[in-house]
Amino acid sequence: MPQPVSLAQQDHVALIAIDNPPVNALSHAVRSGLQNCLRQAIEDDEIQAIVIYGEGRSFIAGADIREFGQPPKVPHLPDLINEIEASPKPVVVACHGTALGGGLEVALGGHYRVAPPSAKFGLPEVSLGLLPGAGGTQRLPRLVSAQKALGMITSGKPITAQDAFENGLIDRITPEGPMREAGLAFARDVLEQRMPLRPTRNLGPDPGTESIFADTRAKLHKSARGQIAPQKAIDAVEASLTKSFDDGLKNERRLFLELMGGDQRAAMIHAFFAERKVGKLPELANVTPRCVADIGVIGGGTMGAGIAASAVMAGLNVTMIERDKAAAAKGHDTVRGILDGAVKRGKLSAEKRDAMMRDAFDAGSDYAALASADLVIEAVFESMDVKQDVFSRLDSVCKPGAILATNTSYLDINDIANLTSRPNDVIGLHFFSPAHVMRLLEVVVADKTDPDVTATGFALAKRLGKIAVRAGVCDGFIGNRILSHYRKALEGAVLAGASPYDVDRALVGFGLAMGPFAVGDLSGLDIAWANRKRHAATRDPRETYAQFADTLCEAGHFGRKTGRGYYDYSDGTPVPNPDLTAILEQERLAKGITARALDEQDIIDRYMAAMVNEAFKILDEGIALRPLDIDVTMLNGYGFPRWRGGPMHYAETVGLDKILSDIRSFAKEDSYLWQPAALLERLVTDKLCLASLNG
Numbered sequence: 001m002p003q004p005v006s007l008a009q010q011d012h013v014a015l016i017a018i019d020n021p022p023v024n025a026l027s028h029a030v031r032s033g034l035q036n037c038l039r040q041a042i043e044d045d046e047i048q049a050i051v052i053y054g055e056g057r058s059f060i061a062g063a064d065i066r067e068f069g070q071p072p073k074v075p076h077l078p079d080l081i082n083e084i085e086a087s088p089k090p091v092v093v094a095c096h097g098t099a100l101g102g103g104l105e106v107a108l109g110g111h112y113r114v115a116p117p118s119a120k121f122g123l124p125e126v127s128l129g130l131l132p133g134a135g136g137t138q139r140l141p142r143l144v145s146a147q148k149a150l151g152m153i154t155s156g157k158p159i160t161a162q163d164a165f166e167n168g169l170i171d172r173i174t175p176e177g178p179m180r181e182a183g184l185a186f187a188r189d190v191l192e193q194r195m196p197l198r199p200t201r202n203l204g205p206d207p208g209t210e211s212i213f214a215d216t217r218a219k220l221h222k223s224a225r226g227q228i229a230p231q232k233a234i235d236a237v238e239a240s241l242t243k244s245f246d247d248g249l250k251n252e253r254r255l256f257l258e259l260m261g262g263d264q265r266a267a268m269i270h271a272f273f274a275e276r277k278v279g280k281l282p283e284l285a286n287v288t289p290r291c292v293a294d295i296g297v298i299g300g301g302t303m304g305a306g307i308a309a310s311a312v313m314a315g316l317n318v319t320m321i322e323r324d325k326a327a328a329a330k331g332h333d334t335v336r337g338i339l340d341g342a343v344k345r346g347k348l349s350a351e352k353r354d355a356m357m358r359d360a361f362d363a364g365s366d367y368a369a370l371a372s373a374d375l376v377i378e379a380v381f382e383s384m385d386v387k388q389d390v391f392s393r394l395d396s397v398c399k400p401g402a403i404l405a406t407n408t409s410y411l412d413i414n415d416i417a418n419l420t421s422r423p424n425d426v427i428g429l430h431f432f433s434p435a436h437v438m439r440l441l442e443v444v445v446a447d448k449t450d451p452d453v454t455a456t457g458f459a460l461a462k463r464l465g466k467i468a469v470r471a472g473v474c475d476g477f478i479g480n481r482i483l484s485h486y487r488k489a490l491e492g493a494v495l496a497g498a499s500p501y502d503v504d505r506a507l508v509g510f511g512l513a514m515g516p517f518a519v520g521d522l523s524g525l526d527i528a529w530a531n532r533k534r535h536a537a538t539r540d541p542r543e544t545y546a547q548f549a550d551t552l553c554e555a556g557h558f559g560r561k562t563g564r565g566y567y568d569y570s571d572g573t574p575v576p577n578p579d580l581t582a583i584l585e586q587e588r589l590a591k592g593i594t595a596r597a598l599d600e601q602d603i604i605d606r607y608m609a610a611m612v613n614e615a616f617k618i619l620d621e622g623i624a625l626r627p628l629d630i631d632v633t634m635l636n637g638y639g640f641p642r643w644r645g646g647p648m649h650y651a652e653t654v655g656l657d658k659i660l661s662d663i664r665s666f667a668k669e670d671s672y673l674w675q676p677a678a679l680l681e682r683l684v685t686d687k688l689c690l691a692s693l694n695g
Contacts, residue, residue: 005033007040012048013187014041015180023061024054026102028073030064034106035075035083042087049191050087051183052110053094059179060103062124068269077102077134078253081109085199090190094183095119095170100158105132108139111198113170114186115161116177121169122158126229128272129265129643133256137236138248139200143168146208150216150237154230201245213238226511227643228264263653267645271635274628274646277694278469279458281625287451289459290403293317296376298390300331300363303407304379306435309338312356313348313436314463319370320363332363338436367393375403375456377429382530384411388419395420403453405429409480410531413446413473423448427457430477432637433523440637441466442477469633472623479633481623482614482647487528489610490516491546492670493603495588497595500566501576506600507607511641517566518574519639520549521559525566529553542672544591551583609662609674612651616677619693627690652690660684 004020004027016037018024034052041047054060075083084091084106093110095103098120105123107113115121123132123140131137132153141149144167152159164170174182189195216234224230232255239251259265294317297308308318312335320335322328336357342348362369370376376398378390387406394404404426406416417426428444441464443457454470461468471477476484490503504515520528529550539545552565557577559565567574588595615630624630631646644650651659660680667674682688 004030005037007037014047014050016052017055019055021056023058025064027064031075031080035080049187050091051187053179053183058097059095059099061098062101081134084109092183092187094179096179105134105136114172114174115170116174117161119161120158121164123153124156126156129229129268130259131233137252138240141205141240142200142203145206153233205240264643270645270649271642274632278632284455287455289456292374294373296370296373299379305334309335310436310464312361317360324365328363328365367397371397377405379407391419410476413444417446424450427453439467441468442471443468444471444477467636469629474623478624479637482611485614486610489606493606498598503603506603510604512639521565524558525553526558544670548583548587605662609659611647612659613663613677616680620679626694628694657684
């Protein structure tokens with residue numbers, strides 16, 4: 001079996017190659033191999049300089065995730081990096097692809113660093129609830145400014161080679177090509193010019209400004225609300241300026257181990273693995289997706305334009321169809337505007353944008369233009385009549401084998417599929433708005449959907465850079481069904497005596513970026529109102545239906561777009577809508593409810609109990625296959641705080657028995673809304689954990 005690290009020699013330079021596909025992860029074998037090769041090179045009198053580089057597509061993209069949760073084995077990464085740095089012979093690290101996490105920390109241990117223009121550098125540990133634990137918080141501020149180091153470490157976002165060069169992280173930008181040769185060329189320069197050893201630990205850290213750490217703490221208190229790792233990372237970087245290097249390393253290790261044993265790290269590791277497992281479905285084993293190169297999008301509104309822009313930027317050819325030429329022109333401009341935004345953010349060049357709009361996108365009003373499309377996504381108004389008309393037209397013009405997808409949020413996809421002569425080719429692709437930004441895509445599998453159509457949905461999601469979750473057919477699928485249920489619970493909390501502002505404040509404190517009532521105002525209260533009216537005829541008379549949202553809509557208060565909703569936006573800054581107090585008092589009086597104060601924990605408990613209870617019903621019905629599918633859905637589509645791992649992970653953390661006890665307690669107030677899920681009751685009775693359902 002080939003070794004993942006090998007040693008070669010050219011002239012007087014040792015060439016240490018890391019070859020551990022696919023991304024040269026820092027496995028135990030890689031660490032051991034690096035140490036052995038380094039020691040051999042140091043002991044060899046003929047060797048005057050050392051180059052460390054990666055084979056394949058990357059330098060080192062971080063830790064080996066297969067070793068997560070296992071006891072660490074020697075050599076430990078911090079010790080290995082210290083050994084690299086202490087080499088009596090100059091060490092050049094040649095990075096290509098990505099140098100992330102421990103990979104960048106290895107590079108920081110070298111004396112010099114080179115990379116081609118396409119390389120990326122980052123320390124993404126905060127995304128796992130950690131901070132760099134192998135010297136990254138101490139070495140990076142000695143190469144770049146304290147401000148730059150704080151930004152990289154607390155955000156986890158990678159930077160480009162040009163950015164790294166301009167800030168002193170790397171010493172040369174090399175031509176694209178084999179890194180063996182690039183590293184060797186720089187090592188020869190080091191020897192010929194007699195460049196000194198330059199251990200990073202010996203460099204003086206940038207002192208920064210007096211307020212830099214306080215300002216960063218305050219900023220992250222808002223942008224990373226509730227997260228511990230970014231704040232601890234600030235402490236670690238600050239220590240690089242106030243402590244000796246060795247004491248700074250000890251402090252970094254102490255903080256790292258504190259985070260390693262914490263709930264947030266466990267939650268974020270759970271989210272990390274859940275997102276990698278969510279697309280691995282038994283029904284798709286050995287199923288080949290259909291080929292998709294040309295797609296159609298029906299509808300040029302916000303959603304349709306977002307889908308079209310996302311597809312164009314992913315290299316697909318897109319034809320957008322609208323009701324008439326004027327609407328098509330407007331849709332065309334909306335797509336152009338999204339691509340313009342990508343250019344401004346540096347995600348796309350102006351030349352590429354122009355080529356995409358010229359060669360890969362077209363907008364019109366004739367369905368015949370879709371005759372050669374491999375897949376068509378309908379994104380029109382949420383009305384069964386409108387969608388039935390669209391699918392009848394598509395059925396008549398699309399070629400055999402073309403996939404017909406609906407972006408419906410709630411409607412029955414089986415009913416839509418059965419309108420066509422090809423129900424096996426029909427699927428739900430539920431994008432989230434804005435579609436070119438949001439990562440979640442619910443792939444909704446109807447009763448007759450062919451497996452290769454489902455596989456194509458997952459393949460398309462991957463191509464678009466999205467995370468796909470399989471869902472079955474029901475009203476609202478996974479996410480919107482859970483949303484509908486916890487919204488009813490929160491409306492019940494308002495009827496019980498909390499204000500919408502109490503609810504928003506409690507849930508923002510819990511970790512949401514915005515409270516649910518503020519979100520309703522942002523998206524438009526008329527959308528949910530239309531859905532409630534759709535269900536009015538079939539609503540169970542036992543339901544304690546909260547009417548205050550309808551009353552606001554009847555008065556024309558639809559949220560931000562009308563200047564008033566739950567909040568009043570007339571002066572720019574949202575304040576409570578003064579009309580709502582009287583509306584709530586009248587409804588409570590009519591329902592015989594005596595208002596009482598609800599504390600923040602009571603509100604959070606209702607929110608979580610409602611979410612988790614409905615999730616267990618969805619699991620029991622097979623709408624979602626596993627608890628992890630629900631976690632991934634709520635994390636990526638509904639703003640659930642990632643550092644809590646998802647609602648199902650949270651439920652297991654606090655205890656399924658606690659969730660069930662809360663449901664039974666709330667049932668005394670509303671026995672219809674709070675009916676315990678049978679699956680939840682079985683798990684609690686049998687003392688089973690969610691791992692039994694995640695297989």
